[in-house]
Amino acid sequence: MADALHRVPVREQDPKVRATNFEEVCLGYNMEEAVAEAARCLKCKNPQCQKGCPVNIDIPGFIKEVQEQNIAGAYSVISKFSALPAVCGRVCPQESQCEAKCIRGIKAEPVSIGKLERFVADWARENKIQPKVEAESKGKKVAVIGSGPAGLTCAGDLAKMGYDVTIFEALHEAGGVLVYGIPEFRLPKGSVVKSEIENVKALGVKIETNVIIGKSTTIDQLMDEEGFSAVFIGSGAGLPKFMGIPGENANGVFSANEFLTRNNLMKAFDDNYDTPIFKGKKVAVVGGGNVAMDAARTALRLGATTYIVYRRSEEELPARVEEVHHAKEEGIIFKLLTNPTEILVDEKGWVKGMTCVEMELGEPDASGRRRPVVKEGSEFELDVDTVIMSLGTSPNPLITSTTEGLECNKHKCIVADEANGQTSREGVFAGGDAVTGAATVILAMGAGRAAAKGIDEYLSGK
Amino acid sequence: MYEIVRKAVLSPNIVLMDVKAPRTAQHCYPGQFVIVKMDEKGERIPLTICDYDREAGTVTIVFQTVGASTKMMAEYEVGDAFRDFVGPLGCKTDLIDESMDELKAKKMLFIAGGVGTAPVYPQVKWLHEQGIDVDVIIGARNKDLIILEEEMKKVAANVYVTTDDGSYGRTGNVNDCLKALIAEGKEYDHIVAIGPLIMMKFVCLLTKELGIKTIVSMNPIMVDGTGMCGACRLTVGNEIKFACVDGPEFDGHLVDFDEAMKRQQLYKTEEGRAVLREKEGATHHGGCGNCE
Numbered sequence: 170m171a172d173a174l175h176r177v178p179v180r181e182q183d184p185k186v187r188a189t190n191f192e193e194v195c196l197g198y199n200m201e202e203a204v205a206e207a208a209r210c211l212k213c214k215n216p217q218c219q220k221g222c223p224v225n226i227d228i229p230g231f232i233k234e235v236q237e238q239n240i241a242g243a244y245s246v247i248s249k250f251s252a253l254p255a256v257c258g259r260v261c262p263q264e265s266q267c268e269a270k271c272i273r274g275i276k277a278e279p280v281s282i283g284k285l286e287r288f289v290a291d292w293a294r295e296n297k298i299q300p301k302v303e304a305e306s307k308g309k310k311v312a313v314i315g316s317g318p319a320g321l322t323c324a325g326d327l328a329k330m331g332y333d334v335t336i337f338e339a340l341h342e343a344g345g346v347l348v349y350g351i352p353e354f355r356l357p358k359g360s361v362v363k364s365e366i367e368n369v370k371a372l373g374v375k376i377e378t379n380v381i382i383g384k385s386t387t388i389d390q391l392m393d394e395e396g397f398s399a400v401f402i403g404s405g406a407g408l409p410k411f412m413g414i415p416g417e418n419a420n421g422v423f424s425a426n427e428f429l430t431r432n433n434l435m436k437a438f439d440d441n442y443d444t445p446i447f448k449g450k451k452v453a454v455v456g457g458g459n460v461a462m463d464a465a466r467t468a469l470r471l472g473a474t475t476y477i478v479y480r481r482s483e484e485e486l487p488a489r490v491e492e493v494h495h496a497k498e499e500g501i502i503f504k505l506l507t508n509p510t511e512i513l514v515d516e517k518g519w520v521k522g523m524t525c526v527e528m529e530l531g532e533p534d535a536s537g538r539r540r541p542v543v544k545e546g547s548e549f550e551l552d553v554d555t556v557i558m559s560l561g562t563s564p565n566p567l568i569t570s571t572t573e574g575l576e577c578n579k580h581k582c583i584v585a586d587e588a589n590g591q592t593s594r595e596g597v598f599a600g601g602d603a604v605t606g607a608a609t610v611i612l613a614m615g616a617g618r619a620a621a622k623g624i625d626e627y628l629s630g631k
Numbered sequence: 632m633y634e635i636v637r638k639a640v641l642s643p644n645i646v647l648m649d650v651k652a653p654r655t656a657q658h659c660y661p662g663q664f665v666i667v668k669m670d671e672k673g674e675r676i677p678l679t680i681c682d683y684d685r686e687a688g689t690v691t692i693v694f695q696t697v698g699a700s701t702k703m704m705a706e707y708e709v710g711d712a713f714r715d716f717v718g719p720l721g722c723k724t725d726l727i728d729e730s731m732d733e734l735k736a737k738k739m740l741f742i743a744g745g746v747g748t749a750p751v752y753p754q755v756k757w758l759h760e761q762g763i764d765v766d767v768i769i770g771a772r773n774k775d776l777i778i779l780e781e782e783m784k785k786v787a788a789n790v791y792v793t794t795d796d797g798s799y800g801r802t803g804n805v806n807d808c809l810k811a812l813i814a815e816g817k818e819y820d821h822i823v824a825i826g827p828l829i830m831m832k833f834v835c836l837l838t839k840e841l842g843i844k845t846i847v848s849m850n851p852i853m854v855d856g857t858g859m860c861g862a863c864r865l866t867v868g869n870e871i872k873f874a875c876v877d878g879p880e881f882d883g884h885l886v887d888f889d890e891a892m893k894r895q896q897l898y899k900t901e902e903g904r905a906v907l908r909e910k911e912g913a914t915h916h917g918g919c920g921n922c923e
Contacts, residue, residue, distance in 0.1 A: 339857050341668055341675070341715040349859075379717035381857060385654040409861040411871065418866060418890055420897045427860035435675070435854065443674045443700050444854075445898040518893030565858050567876070 174277035177206040179284050184498040188469055191353045191438055194495060195259070200238070203288040207236035209273060210280045217270035218282060223615030226250040228267060228282055235285055244293040247286060248300040252325035252369055253318060253614065255294060255361045256347060258287025261611045262489050294364045299371045304331035309628055312337060312397040314382045314568065317345020318610045319403030319601030321369050322617030328372035330625050337380040342434060345405055346610070349434040352463050354470070358433070383567035388597060398631070399596045399624045402583060403617055406602040407565035411558050412455070416512030421449060421520030425456070425464040425559035432467050449473050449555025453523055455509055456559030457481065462492040464557045465501045475501050476551065480508040480528050480541045504551070506541065512556055523551045562607050572597070582606055589623025590616065598624055633716035636689055638709050641778040644696045645746055646705045647681065653688035655718040661753035662724030662848070662880055665690060666856045668715035669707070674700050677853050679750035679879065680719065690718070693749035693778070720856045721879045724754055725846070731761065739765040740819040742805050742834055744826020748779045750848055751825050756786045764788035766817070768808050770826070774799035805830060806837050819843055824883060828895060832888035839884050847883035849874045852897060866890055
């Protein structure tokens with residue numbers, strides 16, 4: 170059990186077992202473990218952890234309630250700040266946010282803030298506690314585009330203020346990246362995500378699925394014809410990037426988005442669902458971010474020998490440390506300082522291998538990371554039948570190309586004020602990946618929250 | 632839910648449905664497509680729009696029963712509903728944005744192959760509504776697979792029907808028909824060809840020789856249809872394009888059809904292919920006659 174220096178360890182599924190199933194990896198704390206971990210919190214007067222949280226949760230406040238075994242109280246503290254605690258407790262990069270600033274962490278292991286948040290949210294769900302609405306109706310309609318973390322947070326906050334909010338979702342399920350991107354074994358859809366969305370609906374938010382803004386209707390029509398006084402764009406990241414190397418259109422080459430969407434949203438891993446997925450026997454995932462880890466661990470669970478192919482070294486992997494650790498435990502093979510140069514294709518158009526070169530790190534580049542350069546004469550062939558490209562995304566032009574006067578930056582991301590989400594169009598606000606490019610769930614939530622405040626200020630002043 | 636308000640069986644394995652989908656009906660144009668999903672466990676199936684009624688709020692879809700999902704879909708009746716129906720997706724056909732003068736100056740021919748007649752119809756109808764009547768070739772393997780002939784006749788200048796086996800109309804595939812029309816003195820400078828990949832490929836080979844600009848409509852494998860997954864990528868003029876957001880219509884002389892045909896095989900299991908063979912005979916596609 171815990172002492173002041175060490176965290177209460179969290180129970181996990183055995184790596185050998187979980188490599189063959191899609192059940193959640195982390196099993197979370199029970200009451201006893203949570204109370205013991207909560208006791209490690211120093212309850213600082215000037216809590217640094219709270220400053221590290223993009224939505225500014227009163228962390229010592231909720232941890233104190235946990236320590237006193239008042240979990241309903243802890244949930245009500247968190248609910249003031251976050252609409253999605255069961256999600257954040259699972260997928261936030263706490264090690265670089267709240268936990269990185271934890272004073273306990275200076276001389277010992279920081280408090281497991283994420284695991285405690287998850288415990289509180291799961292307890293509330295199991296005990297059927299929903300956040301309360303108390304606001305009086307403001308009599309004004311706000312449209313939210315996209316039901317991912319930014320949209321859900323913005324909608325939830327606005328509903329709590331008394332606005333009549335409708336979320337428009339392009340896909341057939343609400344949740345955005347929480348349902349199509351992040352796999353079941355990291356974030357269970359049926360229990361966790363669904364109930365977080367139900368909580369947002371319980372605040373009075375309406376969700377209309379199968380509506381693509383820019384196609385099924387436009388922002389101008391929402392404002393001019395459907396009576397929405399303000400619009401928040403939280404439409405997410407966009408179109409997958411490919412490398413531009415020979416062989417990329419061969420059968421067996423997929424974007425991580427496609428591979429994950431088939432498996433997560435369409436549930437291709439479950440034979441009861443109709444959508445097919447190509448299960449390779451030897452899979453290379455190109456890239457080193459969280460999405461790459463998700464794709465690799467999914468391929469592994471579908472039965473493949475799986476490689477991560479990344480051109481820099483372990484130190485530069487953009488994925489969370491915990492994800493890399495889990496991936497290694499499960500048996501993912503890391504081919505670091507390795508870059509693909511060609512996908513080899515058989516005469517019928519299927520992948521039969523991938524030519525790679527070894528890299529070494531040179532001088533730092535614009536991002537401050539050491540630039541990988543090709544090692545002379547290092548070319549080799551990796552024996553794979555499937556390649557998954559996880560190289561990030563570029564913005565989807567559906568909304569920007571159909572909304573006049575909506576300013577974009579040189580990367581084609583929507584320009585929005587960080588403080589309040591205001592775009593170049595009056596009454597139109599934006600946040601999340603559509604503004605920043607691919608980032609994290611919690612940053613999108615922070616932007617959704619800031620925009621909700623911005624929208625309230627804008628509509629109150631009208 | 633999206634209710635089916637009309638159903639017609641056009642041929643033994645081609646079904647037409649009018650589906651209540653007001654937002655899509657309000658905003659769609661010829662050339663665009665929708666994605667339908669039958670129930671919670673179903674696939675997302677992309678279908679090019681065949682017609683729409685803005686006032687009634689309905690969109691017409693036509694599909695061929697080629698796999699398990701479309702077979703189940705064909706069993707839906709009036710009053711049943713799709714769980715999901717989203718659109719319009721993709722770009723409208725370029726013709727919509729051209730000026731009347733530009734349109735009138737064109738000598739247009741539409742070539743429809745099998746179930747590809749469905750997406751040709753709204754374009755021909757739209758042109759008819761602008762006062763422009765065009766020629767149409769409808770081709771299929773045999774008489775049973777010819778669809779929408781009467782509807783097409785009402786909106787086209789001339790409809791030429793051709794079957795591979797000669798069971799109806801002229802004998803031969805659509806290319807034979809096109810060659811014959813040109814031999815008979817017809818002149819065209821703009822062709823729109825929609826049908827099975829193999830048909831579009833061979834039409835494009837011929838029209839390239841003849842020097843006639845040809846637009847094709849691609850319907851590759853896709854998941855979301857909004858640009859997110861990249862499954863529908865094609866090579867067009869040595870560039871990678873996503874059919875869902877950049878298309879589905881492209882300059883047929885630039886499309887890499889051989890690659891597109893290989894990519895189409897990705898999820899065709901042995902079982903799926905067997906169903907196709909059983910349904911459609913040795914050619915197992917939409918019936919152009921060029922397949923071995």
